Amino acid sequence: MNRQTKVDILRAGLAAPSADNSQPWRFAWCGDDLDLRIDASRSGLVSDTRYVLSDLAAGACLENMVIYARTLGYVAELQTFPRHDDALWVVRIRWRCDPECNTSEPLAGAIGQRHTDRRFPWRGPITTTTQTRLNAQAGAIPGQRLYWPQTPRERKAALKVIRLAETLRFRSPTLHRELFSSIHFPVGWHSTCEEGLAPATLAVEPPLRPVFQMLRRPATMTALNRLGAASVLGWRSAYLPIRLSPGLCLLVIPSTSRSDVLAGGRALQRAWLEATLAGLSVQPYAAAGVLSLGFAPVEPALQRHLLRLASALDELCVPGHGLVFLRLGYARSAPRDRSGRRALASFGDIP
Numbered sequence: 001m002n003r004q005t006k007v008d009i010l011r012a013g014l015a016a017p018s019a020d021n022s023q024p025w026r027f028a029w030c031g032d033d034l035d036l037r038i039d040a041s042r043s044g045l046v047s048d049t050r051y052v053l054s055d056l057a058a059g060a061c062l063e064n065m066v067i068y069a070r071t072l073g074y075v076a077e078l079q080t081f082p083r084h085d086d087a088l089w090v091v092r093i094r095w096r097c098d099p100e101c102n103t104s105e106p107l108a109g110a111i112g113q114r115h116t117d118r119r120f121p122w123r124g125p126i127t128t129t130t131q132t133r134l135n136a137q138a139g140a141i142p143g144q145r146l147y148w149p150q151t152p153r154e155r156k157a158a159l160k161v162i163r164l165a166e167t168l169r170f171r172s173p174t175l176h177r178e179l180f181s182s183i184h185f186p187v188g189w190h191s192t193c194e195e196g197l198a199p200a201t202l203a204v205e206p207p208l209r210p211v212f213q214m215l216r217r218p219a220t221m222t223a224l225n226r227l228g229a230a231s232v233l234g235w236r237s238a239y240l241p242i243r244l245s246p247g248l249c250l251l252v253i254p255s256t257s258r259s260d261v262l263a264g265g266r267a268l269q270r271a272w273l274e275a276t277l278a279g280l281s282v283q284p285y286a287a288a289g290v291l292s293l294g295f296a297p298v299e300p301a302l303q304r305h306l307l308r309l310a311s312a313l314d315e316l317c318v319p320g321h322g323l324v325f326l327r328l329g330y331a332r333s334a335p336r337d338r339s340g341r342r343a344l345a346s347f348g349d350i351p
Helices: 003-014 046-071 106-110 128-139 152-171 173-181 206-214 218-225 229-243 258-277 287-292 300-317
Strands: 025-030 033-038 074-080 089-097 145-147 247-253 281-285 321-329
Touching: 003 025, 003 033, 003 046, 025 046, 033 046, 046 074, 046 089, 046 106, 046 173, 046 258, 046 287, 106 258, 128 145, 128 247, 128 258, 152 173, 152 218, 152 229, 152 247, 152 281, 152 287, 152 300, 173 218, 218 229, 229 281, 229 321, 247 258, 247 300, 258 281, 258 321, 287 300, 287 321, 300 321
Parallel strands: none
Antiparallel strands: 025 033, 033 089, 074 089, 145 247, 247 321, 281 321
C-alpha cells in the first residue's frame, strides 16, 4: 500500500461525524496495518463516560475507511479492542489487496458530501423505498437496525424522549458546561472552525443569537432555569424541528457493550451516507441514547430523570438499546456553513 493510498484512506475516515465535532481519533501505521485509537485529550467528558460517544465516532470513521478502501481494491480484516488493558485502542485494521474488490462502491461518493443540517423545517415525504434502503445499509452491520416511529402514538412517545434528554442538557450544570465548552463563540456567526462547533453551524436564528450566547454563562442559565428555560430550549432544539420534519428514525444496537456501540457507529454512518445519496438532510440526536445508558455522572437531583428517560426509551425499541435518533427531510438548499477538520498531521502517525 503506497503512501498516497494510506493518506486517502485516512482522509475518508476523518470525514466521519463525531460528537460536537471533537474528532477523537488517533492513527498509527505498522506496515500496512492501521491502528485506530481514541485520543484521550479529546474524549472522556461527561457524556463520553466509558467512551460511548468516542466509540460511536470511531465506528463511523472506521466504516468510512472500509468503504473508501474497497474502491481502491482493498478489503479490511478487523480486530476490535485488541487489548483489554488498553481502553483507547479501538481496532487494528489489516488491509488486504483484493483485485476482485476494485468495483464501484456507491456510498463512497457520499463521504465528502455528508454533513449535519440543523435548519428546519424540511420537506417530505420520506418514502417507504427510501426507508428500506436506509434499513438495508444499517442492517449490513450484523445486529444493527433502524426503528421508525410510524403511528402518532409512537412518534409522540419518541418526541417526548428526545425533548426530555435535550432539556436535561440545559438543566444539568454539568451537561450545560460540557455543551457550551464545545462552541467556539470567538470565531463569530459567519465563520467556521477546524475543531468543535462554530456558532454558524448551529442554525440559531439571528434575533436569538445574543440570547443564546448569554446562555453559556452558568449563572445566567441557572437563573433562567427557575423560569423554565431548560424546557423551552428542549422544545426549541428538539421537539419543534422534529415535529416539523417528515422523517424520524432511531438506531438500535443489540447491547450497550463497547463492541456494539462501535458497530452502531458503523451502521449509523452507512445509513447517513445512504440518506446523503438520496438527497436527504440529517440531524442526529444522541443525548437520549447516551444519557439513558446511565454512565454520565449528572447531579444526584437529576438521576430520577435519567431513570425515567431510560425506561421511556426502552419502551420504544425493545429488544435492544436505542442509541441515536436521526431527523430526516429534504432541505431546499445545502447548508452554507459546515464544520471543518484539523490538519491530517495532528491525528498521529501519518505516512
